[in-house]
Amino acid sequence: MVFPVLPFLASAADVELVRQSKQFVSVIGQTLVDGTNFQIQQILDLLSDADVTPGTLFVSLTEKISDEDVVCLLNNGVAAVVVKEQNYFDHLSEIGVPKERLSLFKDGGFTSEFGTKVSFSKSQIVQVEFLTIDFVIKSLESAIKTDRQDKLYTTLVVDEHDRCLGLVYSSLESIKLALDKRAGVYYSRSRNEIWVKGATSGNTQKLVSVDLDCDGDALKFVVVQEGGESNFCHLDTTSCFGPFGHGLIELEDLLKSRLKNSPEKSYTRRLFNDADLLTAKIKEEAEELTEARTTSEISWEAADLFYFTMVKLVASGVSLADVERNLNTKHLKITRRKGDAKEKFMKKKDEPKPSSTVENGPIHLNVVSATDTKAVEGSLSRPIQKTNEIMHLVNPIVEKVQKEGDKALIEFTNKFDGVKLESPVLKAPFPKEYFEGLTDEMKEALDLSMENVRKFHEAQLQKETLKVETQPGVVCSRFPRPIEKVGLYIPGGTAVLPSTALMLGVPAKVAQCKEIIFASPPRKSDGKVSPEVVYVAEKVGASKIVLAGGAQAVAAMAYGTESVPKVDKILGPGNQFVTAAKMYVQNDTQALCSIDMPAGPSEVLVIADEDADADFVASDLLSQAEHGVDSQVILVGVSLSDKKIQEIQDAVNAQALQLPRVDIVRQCINHSSVVRCNSYDEAFDISNQYAPEHLILQIQNANKYLPQVFNAGSVFVGAYTPESCGDYSSGTNHTLPTYGYARQYSGVNTSTFQKFITAQNVTPEGLDKIGRAVMSVAKVEGLDGHRNAIKIRMQKLGLLPESFQ
Ligand SMILES: NC(=O)c1ccc[n+]([C@@H]2O[C@H](COP(=O)([O-])OP(=O)(O)OC[C@H]3O[C@@H](n4cnc5c(N)ncnc54)[C@H](O)[C@@H]3O)[C@@H](O)[C@H]2O)c1
Ligand SMILES: N[C@H](CO)Cc1c[nH]c[nH+]1
Ligand SMILES: [Zn+2]
Known part of the structure; x- marks a missing residue:
């Protein structure tokens, strides 16, 4: 101005x-x-x-x-x-x-x-x-300068959103014409004449405004492209600097065209046609944005909210420019409203927050009754990100590692784990310095745990060939083979888990996998992995440790990089990034890689009755709550008195406050609950419905109830069987399905590292027994080649007349 x-x-x-x-x-x-x-x-x-x-x-x-x-x-x-x-x-x-x-x-x-x-x-x-044009030109002449020999004025052309379209030149004469026609008129240096933009192509420009810069040596023309073609540049791009990015302005253009042309069944059309759906989506996205915590979640949710807001604007005929105009006006205000939100959106001052959300307040679980089905449904929903949201974050990581290999792996380790690596892989034999700090006591504890896990998994090993003669002369068999190369993910984000190293490494060794590779995020302090993990790696014969975590480690093992060998199967638990990346690679035929199961944030469901020891119950809940903020712990109480519930709540609070990871526990307890029910049957129904990773039974005659368990990763039976035993040393595996996948997956076991090949041997007698059946079914399927393979043989054996068709 x-x-x-x-x-x-x-x-x-x-x-x-x-x-x-x-x-x-x-x-x-x-x-x-x-x-x-x-x-x-x-x-x-x-x-x-x-x-x-x-x-x-x-x-x-x-x-x-x-x-x-x-x-x-x-x-x-x-x-x-x-x-x-x-x-x-x-x-x-x-x-x-x-x-x-x-x-x-x-x-x-x-x-x-x-x-x-x-x-x-x-x-x-x-x-x-x-105010005549001559007056304007005269005034302009007195203010504008140029040091060019041709006396032309440098002119920046921008669109109505102030985006630069290109740089051109003007003369006083061309400016005069531009003002007169209210159009984009410039001076062409190549043709040495006035240039009316679009005069030949029809893609003219409407002149919105003309401005002079601060020191009077450049003009700015704000124009709107007209005539259907929005490309300014002679190379047929929107601007002389190429096309514009894909921001809100492009979204507005896209939605405007969708409003005109989108097919009846498309989602955007549904939004345009269904005001209630659009309102609900805007509310949903606004709420999700308020709940988003990390920078990536916030930008993701904000983008969703912008999208639905833009649909509303386009549907209502309101332009982005109208909104910007309002923003400008609001920005110009010299008095402001207090800025308080409307009452209905504010938390009432005297409305108690759930106590556990109060920093330093008591850590208590939310209590619901099993009869309140809506409340139970809410309590049992897991605090996980939607698949498309987490995939949106994970896909670019996986794709970059697939494309750029070690370079990307090193970059992501720097970004997410704060460690700058020279090489992302440690090869066996592992250097001595990596064992520093490992005590004898620790070695003994790990040895004991490994031995128990070995015993239990060795017993599961299927070595024998299974043989069945289904008909005389028809022998079917099945024999096991180890999966050759396995990649074992050992979490290391918020806690180092050498126990996971042994839970995966020992059965891999028992199953005789040919190559075992570990992956674990390096420590920020010294860029190494913990000596306990290296100790287990050595014991189970791992050939390499990939010093990386998260989606990038999974991608490196699935596709291979310059230094990480590609594996056939990836196993191991991890946070949502790890689990999402595993699910991605198992679906990518280019990776040719399977996974054990979705084993995400830890969870536990404890069924307790009035006889249960409140301290025991609390300790079991907390042992999983401390794993991560996205863990969940549920207590299903069978006919518990108010007094018992209070005792358990008090024990949870007292024990939690003593834990070093109390902050994590506090956040986990925020989305964890007690569900009160009236019978054991009802408790097992709820548990089977939830399909917990861990199920703990702190009830009378607990063993008696095992037949009622249909969906669970692993069960801990009786007051003296805390889940920690299974996490470390008893012998069962702690890598278990979460998110409710215990409905269809088993936890890691020895056969997870094996595959089974079938074989068959058919004699002439056997062919006589089943050949006609094969030919009949092949005929109905129209697969004559199949039918022929039997017919030729049977005819040569004289089992079919030569004339048989
Ligand atoms: N289900 C099971 O059997 C089982 C067993 C053991 C542990 N667990 C669970 O494993 C989980 C371990 O999680 P963890 O976080 O401590 O360690 P982790 O090793 O699984 O994840 C750490 C990695 O996550 C990545 N990451 C972190 N923030 C990221 C972001 N914003 N974007 C992209 N990547 C990011 C980083 O690369 C980091 O190296 C816990 O939830 C625990 O409960 C489950
Ligand atoms: N409870 C975890 C599985 O959900 C395993 C574990 C490792 N260390 C301690 N706990
Ligand atoms: Zn645990």
């Missing part, structure tokens, strides 16, 4: 004149109004006129108008008020009008500090009836 002309509207008659030729005033992009001769509403009307942009209108004032009206004008988009008296200037200053929104007339002109500092002399302020 440093154009050297300021149109002046002295009266309502001038407004009429502007209305008739308003384009011309708006091309100049700034106006001065004599506020004393207008009613406030008339000025506000001028501002709501789409061609007067908020922040381009100056209003000259005398003290005739009230202070409230001055504030009202400034709050509604007036750039600045211009006053003649110093006293009045001081008064307005005192009532709080900011300095840059106030100017003082001196010698018929004034200086504005609003935005770019600019002075308007008496000669530049011109009543609209005298």
Whole structure:
């Protein structure tokens, strides 16, 4: 806004004149109004006129108008008020009008500090009836400079969103023509003549405004491309710098075209047609944005909210420019609302927050009754991200590692784990320094655990060939083979888990897998993995340890990199990124890689009755709650008294406060619950429905209830069987299905590392027994080649007449 002309509207008659030729005033992009001769509403009307942009209108004032009206004008988009008296200037200053929104007339002109500092002399302020193009060109000539020999002026062309379309040149003559035609007219240096953009192609430009830069040596033309073609550049791109990115403006364009053309069954069409659905989606996304925590979650949710908001704008005929205009006006306000939210959106001051969310408050579980099915459903829903959301974060990581190999692996380890690596792989024999800090006591504990896990998994090993003669002369068999190369993921984000290393490594060794590879995120402190993990790796004969975690480690093992060998199967638990990446690679035929199961954030469901020891119950809940903020622990109480529930809550709180990971526990307990029910049958129904990773039975005659368990990863029976035993040392595996996948998956066991090959041997006698059946079914399937393979043999054996068709 440093154009050297300021149109002046002295009266309502001038407004009429502007209305008739308003384009011309708006091309100049700034106006001065004599506020004393207008009613406030008339000025506000001028501002709501789409061609007067908020922040381009100056209003000259005398003290005739009230202070409230001055504030009202400034709050509604007036750039600045211009006053003649110093006293009045001081008064307005005192009532709080900011300095840059106030100017003082001196010698018929004034200086504005609003935005770019600019002075308007008496000669530049011109009543609209005298505002001719010649006047404008003359004023411009006095203000504009060029150091070019051809005397042309550098001209930046931008679209209505201020996006640069290209750089061109103007002469005074071309500017004059542009103002006259309200069109994009420039000077062509190559043709050495006036250039009316689109004169031949029909892709003309509507001129919105002309501006001069701060030191008067460059012009800016704001234009709207017309004539159907929105490409500015002769190379057929939107701008001379290539196409624009895909932001809100492009989304608006896309949705506008969808409004016209989208097929009846498309989702966007559904949104346009169903106002209730659109309202629900906007509310849903707004709520999800308020609940988002990490930067990636917040940007993801905000993008969703923008999308649905944009659908509403397009459906209602409101443009992004209208919204921006409102933003500009709001930005110009000099008085602000307090900013409080409406009451219905505010938490009532006396409304107690769930106690565990209060920092340092007691850590208690939410209690619901089994009869309240809605509440139970809410309590049993797991705190996990939606698949498409987590995949959205994980896919680019996996794809980059697949494409760029070690380089990407090293980059992501730096980004997510804060460790700069030279090489992402440690090869066996593992260097001595990696065992530093390992005590004898620890070695003994790991040895004992490994031995028990070995015993239990060795017993599961299927070595024998299974043989069945289904008909005389038809022998079917099945024999096991180890999966050759396995990649074992050992979590290491919030806790180092050498126990997982042994839970995966020992059965892999028992199954005789040919190559065992470990992957675990390196420690930030020294870039190494813990000596306990390295100890287990050595014991089970792992050939390599990949020093990486998360989706990137999974991708490296699935596709292979320069230094990480590609494996046939990836096993092991991990957070949501790890689990999502495993699910991605198992579905990608390029990876040719299977996985054990979805084994995500730990969870436990404890069924307890009135006889249960409150301290035991609390300790079991907390042992899983401390795994991570996305863990979940559920207590299903069978006919528990209020007193018992209180005892358990007190024990949870007291024990939790002693734990070093109390902050994690507190967040986990926030989405964990006690479900009260009235019978054992009801408790097992709830448990089977939830399909927990771990099920703990702290009830009388617990063993008796095992036949009622249908969905669970692993069961811990009786008061003296805490889940920690299974996590470390008893012998069962702790890598178990979560998210409710215990309905269809088993936990890791020895056969997870094996595959089974079938074989058969058919004698002539056997062919005689089954050959005709094969031929009949092949015939009905229309597969004559299959049928023929039997027929030829049977005919040669004389089991079918030669004439048999
Ligand atoms: N189901 C089971 O059998 C079982 C067994 C043991 C552990 N667990 C669970 O395993 C999980 C281990 O999780 P963890 O986080 O401690 O370790 P982890 O090793 O699974 O994950 C850490 C990695 O996550 C990645 N990561 C973290 N934030 C990221 C982001 N914003 N974007 C992309 N990647 C990111 C990083 O690469 C990091 O190396 C816990 O939830 C625990 O409960 C489950
Ligand atoms: N409870 C986890 C499985 O969900 C395993 C584990 C490892 N260390 C301690 N616990
Ligand atoms: Zn555990």
